[in-house]
Amino acid sequence: MCGILGIANRTSDVFAEIYDGLLMLQHRGQDASGIVTFTGEYFRERKANGLVKDVFGKNEAKDLAGKVGIGHVRYPTAGSLSAAEAQPFFVNAPYxxxxxxNGNITNTEAQRAKVTSKYSRHLRTTSDSEILLNVLADKVSDSIKVNGTTDPIRxxxxxxxxxxxxxxxxxSVITIIAGVGLMAFRDPHGIRPLSVAKRSTENDGDEYAFASEDVAFxxxxxxxxxxxxPGEAILIDLEGNMHSFQAAEGKLTPCIFEYVYLARPDSMLDGISVYKSQLRMGQTLASQIKAANLEIDSIIPVPDSARPVALEVANATGIRYREGLVKNRYVGRTFIMPGQEERQKSVRRKLNAIPLEFEGKNVLLIDDSIVRGNTIKKIVQMCRDAGANKVYVASASPPVKYPNVYGIDMPTKHELIxxxxxxxxxxxxxxxxxxFYQHLDDLIWAAQEGNKDIEQFDCSCFDGNYLTGSVSPDYLATLESSNRVSQKIKEYPDAKTQRVAASG
Structure with missing residues (x-):
């Protein structure tokens, strides 16, 4: 889960607009930020670890001149946390x-071997994004040789x-090609989101933008x-013309976790309102709450992303809604923080309980999801410390049981509670x-109701059904033994011991 953005202007420089757009996508990645612009002759680049506001200052407006540009906010799911792996990545040929x-490549090792041996390319990082870029460069070079044409778009x-x-x-990919323009494409399953937008000028034609979420537009x-x-490539040339090409047969199967947690509620993804889908999650979750017949004094959301679900549960059950947890808005999203220790430390910095809403009361906490469990466990204890009599918990999503290999940082089952x-x-x-956990069928309904043309969603972290053929048991075993995942397992020694004991 990263945030990507690209803008092709006709007259004005794009840096300020990419900066503003990346701020709207900051929730998709807090580890690193990067912007590249194209002047018509040269590329200008700035990338580093940190938030957008920290990486880019007042000098960048001049240094990053150019009417075409792309930007990235990083949430690392593959490779190291080094600033060297921040995007964008570059190859000097062809063009x-x-x-x-945004996403994750699942046949990385096979492609790495081809890139480094068959094509004699040197990779500077362990990032799957750099492999993807080099494969694209190889294939464009092959096309030039085979087709014998000087038409860059073809x-x-x-x-x-x-x-x-x-x-x-x-x-989901956005590229700048020197002397050609801005090009974006999306995998044949459409797992990660990507949209295209247009802005008309009075005298200079149309300008275009691509983004992970339309809130950046x-x-x-x-x-x-x-x-x-899915499977489409769109190119905006330097004259402002839009070209579309269906590169592969596609079937839209978007990641359902986008609607649960990843995307902003004010986004529309593949014709589905994230906000309305979360309201529907509340409707179905409310039926379980009512059937349990518990004495509940108030429903309290874990801010911010659980609010729409909690509001709808309160409306459907008639139980009063209360804000009992106050969020410090200067602390990042704990789910996408890079280490277990940092996540645990941040919970107390991030949230504080209002004792008046807990003293002697039976409260129902509603969270968008429970992945590792460390955050909600600390919140439950926080509620008890504030005087709660009973603390019930409900998750707007089903139990997260399986690794996610498509761009969410859940690569090892050992960390999943x-x-x-x-x-x-x-x-x-x-x-x-x-x-209480949401039933998977109810979650699918909540999303699908927004776009009934979508027949299937990627629900792999809930049901273990992976859409791409490369995700075999051997692949998952290899993933578990990778350096980065091995480090994660070290962060969860008790979880690993419990799983081994259970399997023995």
């Missing part, structure tokens, strides 16, 4: 291409087509045209008096 990527589209034949996994005066189709545990075992671990 000169910069790339930003060569680029052919290169994307061959890239899609080689790359497996989830990828409005602040810059762009109007969303549509979502990029629901893996190989019953709901009663999870309840005990969290210290809650009752625990």
């Amino acid at each position: 000169g291409i910069y790339l930003v990527h 060569n680029l589209f052919a290169g994307v087509k061959m890239t899609m034949e080689r790359i497996q996994g989830a990828y 409005g602040i810059n005066g762009f109007e969303k045209l549509r979502d990029v189709r 629901a893996h190989d545990r019953s709901i009663e075992e999870i309840r005990t671990e969290l210290g809650a008096d009752a625990l």
Whole structure:
């Protein structure tokens, strides 16, 4: 889960607009930020670890001149946390291409071997995004040789087509190609979101933008045209013309976790309002709450992303809604912080309880999801410390039981509290008096109701059904043994011991 943005203007420089757009996408990544612009002759680049506001200062407006640009906010799911792995990435041939990527490649090692051996390329990082860029460069080069044409658009589209034949996994991509323009493409499953927007000028034609979420468009005066189709490539040339090419047969199967937690509630993804889908999650969750017939004094959301669900549960059950947890807005999202220790430390910095809402009361906490469990466990204890009589917990999503390999930082089952545990075992671990999870069928309904043309969602972290063929048991085992995941397992020694004991 990263945030990507690209803008192709006709007259004005794009840095300020990309900066503002990345601020709107900051929730998708807090580890690193990067912007590249193209002057018509040269690329200008700035990237580093940190938030957008910290990486870019007043001098960048001059240093990053150019009418075409791309930006990235990083949430690392592959590779190291080094600033060297911040995006965008660059190859100087063919043409000169910069790339930003949201998602995760699942046949990375096979492609790394081809890139380094067959094509004799040197990779500077362990990032799957750099591999994707080099595969694209190889395939565009092959297209130039095979087609024998000097038409860059034809060569680029052919290169994307061959890239899609080689790359497996989830990828929404935006690129700048020197002397050509801005190009975006989306994997044939459409797992990660990507939209295109347009802004008309009085005398200079149309200007275009691509973004992970359409909330990045409005602040810059762009109007969303549509979502990029699965398997589609779109190129905006330097004259402001839009070219579309269906590079691979696609079937839209978006990640359902986007609607639960990842996307902003004011976003529309693939025709579905994130906010309305969360309201529907509240409706279905309320039926379970009513059936349990518990004495509940108030419903309290875990801010901020659980608010729409909690409001609808309160409306459907008639139980009063209260704000009992105050959020410090200067602390980042704990789910996407890079280490377990940092997540645990941040919970107390992030939230504080209002004792008046807890003293002697039975409260129902509603969270958007329970992934690792460390945050909600500390919140339950916080409520008890504030005087709560009973603390019930409800999750707007089903139990997260399986690794997510398509761009969410859940690569190992050892860190998932629901893996190989019953709901009663999870309840005990969290210290809650009752625990409710959304049913998967209800979650699918809540999203699908917004766009009934979508027949299937990627629900792999809930049901273990992976859409791409490269996600085999051997692949998952290899992922578990990787350096980065091994470090994660060290952060969860008790979880690992419990899983091993259970399996023995």
